[in-house]
Amino acid sequence: MKILEHPESHIVKMQDGSAWQIFPGDIDQTLTWLPNTELRLFEINDEIATHALINTDDGTRVRVRQLGDKWPESKAKRILKQG
Numbered sequence: 585m586k587i588l589e590h591p592e593s594h595i596v597k598m599q600d601g602s603a604w605q606i607f608p609g610d611i612d613q614t615l616t617w618l619p620n621t622e623l624r625l626f627e628i629n630d631e632i633a634t635h636a637l638i639n640t641d642d643g644t645r646v647r648v649r650q651l652g653d654k655w656p657e658s659k660a661k662r663i664l665k666q667g
Contacts, residue, residue, distance in 0.1 A: 587623065594608065606637075613646045622640040624637070632660055633649055
């Protein structure tokens with residue numbers, strides 16, 4: 585699946601019409617994304633994210649939730665402090 589729009593560092597819109605918010609601790613993984621970057625979406629069992637986007641070129645992965653979903657605040661803060 586290709587990127588349709590990456591208007592803000594923490595939001596990515598895909599060609600299939602879905603929109604995802606990227607976990608703040610993973611944003612640095614998106615710095616090399618281009619409009620032709622191929623991403624695969626996977627449902628994951630993670631304490632803060634429902635899905636992951638994996639860059640098929642380099643294998644990097646970012647944790648995501650659908651745009652509008654709230655991050656579990658206390659868990660997200662704990663992970664970011666560790667980070």
